[in-house]
Amino acid sequence: MTFWVVQALNGVSxxxxxxxxxxxxxxxxxxxxxxxxxxxxxxxxxxxxxLTVLRLTHSFLLALAAAALGVAALALxxxxxxxxxxxxxxxRQALLTFGVLFIIADQALWIWGGNPQTLPKPAGFTASxxxxxxxxxxxxxxxxxVGVVMGAALWWxxxxxxxxxxxxxxxxxxxxxxxxxxxxxxxxxxxxxxxxFLAGFGGVMGGALxxxxxxxxxxxxLLAFVVxxxxxxxxxxxxxxxxxxxxxxxxxxxAFFPELALFTVFAPMAAILAVRPTxxxxxx
Amino acid sequence: xxxxxxxxxFAALFILAAPAFLSTYYLGLLTKMLIFALFxxxxxxxxxxxxxxxxxxxxxxxxxxxxxxxxSLRVVKTFWINALAGLAAPTLVALGFNLxxxxxxxxxxxxxxxxxxxxxWGIAFGWRSFTGGDDGLxxxxxxxxxxxxxxxxxxxxxxxxxxxxxCLWLLSVVVRSPLGRALVGIRESETRMRVLGYNVWAYQYxxxxxxxxxxxxxxxxxxxxxxxxxxxxxxxxxSGQALLMVILGGAGTLVGPALGAAIIVLLENFLSAYTERxxxxxGIIYVVVTLYAPRGVLGILRxxxxxxxxxxx
Amino acid sequence: xxxxxxxxxxxxxxxxxxxxxxxxxxxxxxxxxxxxxGPNGAGKTTLFNIITxxxxxTEGRILLEGRDITGLPPHRRAQLGLGRTFQITNLFPKxxxxxxxxxxxxAADPARFTLHRPVEAYPHLFREAEALMERWxxxxxxxxxxxxxxxxxxxxxxxxxxxxxxxxALLLDEPAxxxxxxxxxxxxxxxxxxxxQTTILxxxxxxxxxxxxxxxxSVLHYGGVVAEGTPDAVRRDPQVGAIYLGTAAPxx
Numbered sequence: 001m002t003f004w005v006v007q008a009l010n011g012v013s014x015x016x017x018x019x020x021x022x023x024x025x026x027x028x029x030x031x032x033x034x035x036x037x038x039x040x041x042x043x044x045x046x047x048x049x050x051l052t053v054l055r056l057t058h059s060f061l062l063a064l065a066a067a068a069l070g071v072a073a074l075a076l077x078x079x080x081x082x083x084x085x086x087x088x089x090x091x092r093q094a095l096l097t098f099g100v101l102f103i104i105a106d107q108a109l110w111i112w113g114g115n116p117q118t119l120p121k122p123a124g125f126t127a128s129x130x131x132x133x134x135x136x137x138x139x140x141x142x143x144x145x146v147g148v149v150m151g152a153a154l155w156w157x158x159x160x161x162x163x164x165x166x167x168x169x170x171x172x173x174x175x176x177x178x179x180x181x182x183x184x185x186x187x188x189x190x191x192x193x194x195x196x197f198l199a200g201f202g203g204v205m206g207g208a209l210x211x212x213x214x215x216x217x218x219x220x221x222l223l224a225f226v227v228x229x230x231x232x233x234x235x236x237x238x239x240x241x242x243x244x245x246x247x248x249x250x251x252x253x254x255a256f257f258p259e260l261a262l263f264t265v266f267a268p269m270a271a272i273l274a275v276r277p278t279x280x281x282x283x284x
Numbered sequence: 285x286x287x288x289x290x291x292x293x294f295a296a297l298f299i300l301a302a303p304a305f306l307s308t309y310y311l312g313l314l315t316k317m318l319i320f321a322l323f324x325x326x327x328x329x330x331x332x333x334x335x336x337x338x339x340x341x342x343x344x345x346x347x348x349x350x351x352x353x354x355x356s357l358r359v360v361k362t363f364w365i366n367a368l369a370g371l372a373a374p375t376l377v378a379l380g381f382n383l384x385x386x387x388x389x390x391x392x393x394x395x396x397x398x399x400x401x402x403x404x405w406g407i408a409f410g411w412r413s414f415t416g417g418d419d420g421l422x423x424x425x426x427x428x429x430x431x432x433x434x435x436x437x438x439x440x441x442x443x444x445x446x447x448x449x450x451c452l453w454l455l456s457v458v459v460r461s462p463l464g465r466a467l468v469g470i471r472e473s474e475t476r477m478r479v480l481g482y483n484v485w486a487y488q489y490x491x492x493x494x495x496x497x498x499x500x501x502x503x504x505x506x507x508x509x510x511x512x513x514x515x516x517x518x519x520x521x522x523s524g525q526a527l528l529m530v531i532l533g534g535a536g537t538l539v540g541p542a543l544g545a546a547i548i549v550l551l552e553n554f555l556s557a558y559t560e561r562x563x564x565x566x567g568i569i570y571v572v573v574t575l576y577a578p579r580g581v582l583g584i585l586r587x588x589x590x591x592x593x594x595x596x597x
Numbered sequence: 598x599x600x601x602x603x604x605x606x607x608x609x610x611x612x613x614x615x616x617x618x619x620x621x622x623x624x625x626x627x628x629x630x631x632x633x634x635g636p637n638g639a640g641k642t643t644l645f646n647i648i649t650x651x652x653x654x655t656e657g658r659i660l661l662e663g664r665d666i667t668g669l670p671p672h673r674r675a676q677l678g679l680g681r682t683f684q685i686t687n688l689f690p691k692x693x694x695x696x697x698x699x700x701x702x703x704a705a706d707p708a709r710f711t712l713h714r715p716v717e718a719y720p721h722l723f724r725e726a727e728a729l730m731e732r733w734x735x736x737x738x739x740x741x742x743x744x745x746x747x748x749x750x751x752x753x754x755x756x757x758x759x760x761x762x763x764x765x766a767l768l769l770d771e772p773a774x775x776x777x778x779x780x781x782x783x784x785x786x787x788x789x790x791x792x793x794q795t796t797i798l799x800x801x802x803x804x805x806x807x808x809x810x811x812x813x814x815s816v817l818h819y820g821g822v823v824a825e826g827t828p829d830a831v832r833r834d835p836q837v838g839a840i841y842l843g844t845a846a847p848x849x
Contacts (some may be wrong), residue, residue, distance in 0.1 A: 029391065033391075034391075035391040035394055035395065037339075037394075082571065082575065085575060086574070086575065089578075090390060090391065091337055091390065092574050092578055094337075094391060094394060095337075095527070095531070095570065095574045096570070096571055096574045096575065098339075098524060098527075098570060099566075099567040099568070099569070099570025099571040099574065100567060100571065101567070102521075102524065102563045102564065102566050102567030102570065103563075103564050103567035103568060103571070104567075105563060106561055106562075106563035106564040106567065107564060109563075110560075110561065110564075218402075218520060222398065222399055222402050225395040225396075225398065225399050226399055228395065229392070229395060229396065229399070233391075233392070258410070263403055263406065263407065266399075266400070266403045269399065270384055273384045273385070273387075273388070273396065274384060277387055277388060277392070457712075457713060457714070457715065458712050458713075460715040460716060460717075461711055461712045461713065461714055461715055461716060462703055462706075462708050462709050462710070462711045462712075462716050462719065462722075463709070463710055463711060463712040464712065464716075465696070465699065465700060465703065465716055466700065466703065466709060466710075468689075468692070468696075469689055469692075469700045472689035472690060472691060472692060473687055473688070473689055473690075475651065475671075475687060476687050476688065476689065476758070477672075477700070477704075478650075478651075478670070478671040478672045478675070479649060479651075479671055479672075479675055479680075479681050480672075480675055480700065480701055480704040480758065480762055481672050481675030481676045481704045481705060481762060482672055482704055482709070483670075483672045484672065486710075487710075490712070494712075
């Protein structure tokens with residue numbers, strides 16, 4: 001019984017990380033119609049930046065802020081200087097982000113080295129807590145809590161604010177949105193930066209949970225893809241539900257079939273593709 | 285296009301005569317260029333002609349390589365059996381994968397192809413007992429063909445040249461066929477094709493199977509070339525490099541990607557002697573090419589030389 | 598070749614909260630020329646998209662030659678004889694006129710799935726393409742990429758593609774869109790000259806063209822058919838006049 005609870009909590013905490021990533025990726029795709037292949041790289045960079053800031057300041061909060069904002073700033077720069085030049089050509093933009101993936105991955109390898117590293121957990125969350133029969137790392141509970149709070153904040157942003165309405169309009173029909181006066185270039189930059197912020201934020205949280213190493217960008221990008229395929233592109237709800245599902249499946253999969261790696265998430269992904277290609281909550 | 289004909293003939297002569305004046309090292313490099321040219325051309329069929337952007341093309345390359353590696357090390361050393369299996373396996377994978385992926389649009393297709401290829405990578409990496417994991421499978425011997433050993437650089441070069449030549453011929457037949465033209469039509473306007481009565485899904489599926497097959501051929505060649513196969517043969521870096529080769533050379537031209545492959549292989553070889561930052565360079569080339577030269581080298585040449593009568597494809 | 602009757606029965610199309618088609622029923626006889634008119638947003642192009650299969654209906658049926666094609670994909674409907682032109686020119690932009698026409702000619706040919714022989718091995722395809730271009734006076738533009746053609750020439754190619762597959766029923770979506778009066782007159786002549794057996798459904802904003810070419814006219818407003826009859830009858834219908842002058846109440 002304890003085993004199941006622990007594994008489930010593990011899966012949920014991992015799922016929250018995936019949610020943060022998938023939400024950003026989905027948002028960027030929903031509004032800009034660009035598949036940001038550098039999204040995992042933002043996560044990686046966030047983790048490494050957080051690591052450096054943590055080493056210097058010993059403040060997890062500062063690391064979070066610095067990493068998330070730093071990555072967002074980089075994304076902003078990227079969008080304004082480079083992505084913007086090829087608006088409207090989604091494949092080209094996706095390929096460009098693919099090039100960025102390589103650059104960031106290689107530079108990160110150069111700057112931080114090839115050894116796996118772990119971010120130290122924030123003070124107060126280094127120990128485990130007891131929940132009935134179960135002993136569970138308090139940090140993982142923090143991750144779950146943060147994920148839920150972020151999810152709620154994003155939902156509130158999307159549903160209850162003018163900014164959210166503008167974003168939703170952009171997702172539904174960009175031409176129409178432009179027609180009613182939405183400043184599309186500004187919206188795009190903001191959305192790209194927000195997505196990157198979420199990825200960088202997730203990087204720091206994930207870095208303390210799972211560590212950071214070359215290749216993490218790719219692993220995480222891929223899982224975000226699976227989340228989006230299952231949950232549906234352009235849907236916040238899809239990112240949340242998909243994230244939970246994939247987190248749980250991946251975790252239980254690793255527990256029972258460690259040698260089959262991604263195969264355990266492959267099966268539900270293939271099933272969704274076969275049965276409902278737009279995902280559980282995707283827009284057609 | 286007369287200049288192109290001349291260049292082609294010159295290139296063919298060079299490749300055939302190369303063992304006479306190239307050192308073993310550079311001959312091997314030329315052979316490697318041919319192998320990746322084939323890989324890039326197979327991707328061009330999918331991306332350049334049909335308009336399906338795949339980030340997972342390496343799946344077929346690696347499957348072909350691993351099949352040959354596993355069989356020749358563990359089961360039997362007979363070339364024909366291993367080669368046949370090495371071609372059948374990626375074709376089967378293509379038949380299966382593409383059943384799921386071909387219905388997907390643009391970005392979904394990018395994601396799904398990437399994800400599926402990574403599943404294979406994960407298996408190659410994780411299943412140590414079967415695939416050798418991260419270490420891969422070394423010690424794969426070059427084949428014996430009719431009593432002739434391909435172990436030497438020169439015989440293997442000619443072996444690769446023959447295979448490349450045959451595949452190039454087959455691919456050019458396909459792209460000039462009615463099916464090939466239909467693929468171009470699909471790339472230009474799927475809706476138009478549907479409304480004209482073409483079963484777009486069927487054409488895309490066939491194109492993807494063919495593309496997978498030829499990528500598999502390249503994989504089989506490469507595993508014999510290196511005598512080794514490892515998870516790197518299934519990595520996204522290789523997929524990414526192939527994609528760049530196609531775009532750099534000129535998508536939808538068949539020979540453009542071959543040229544792109546030659547450039548990238550040469551560049552990697554040359555730069556790796558001076559710096560470890562090959563991936564950064566690759567990334568930068570990606571960014572520059574997609575920004576400033578999306579039609580690739582051949583595209584630019586064609587524009588400069590006024591298009592020509594085959595501007596359609 | 599006999600024309601095919603086109604029927605839609607109680608067609609409904611909802612886009613989220615928007616009811617684009619509200620129970621449209623039409624019956625076009627084989628060989629009939631039917632003009633579909635109505636203000637912008639009335640649902641005309643949506644109707645065409647549903648008939649050709651690019652959009653699924655929320656409710657209702659589509660019949661071609663009495664055969665239910667509601668579940669069939671677009672390419673199957675095309676193979677059964679349904680042709681279509683698009684309001685916004687939908688050609689193969691980077692391909693030459695010749696290549697555009699070749700693709701259309703190839704579409705109906707059994708050779709279209711061959712992959713082991715070059716297309717030059719089927720000279721009849723080329724001959725037919727040349728003949729078509731000749732008949733339409735596009736021969737001297739044959740090698741030009743279609744996107745470099747004038748708008749009028751592009752609309753011609755658009756029509757040419759639809760005709761190359763010898764459809765039994767043809768859906769023309771605003772073929773005169775953006776054409777000069779001279780070009781429009783030429784187009785009208787071409788349409789009038791089409792084989793009499795071909796059933797034609799024509800969406801057109803230019804009322805003169807629509808009324809001159811049509812045997813019968815259907816008027817669409819807010820997703821429903823509000824009037825139907827001969828051009829004269831419809832022209833004199835006060836409700837139709839009111840719709841176009843903006844004084845009619847919406848059809849809820």
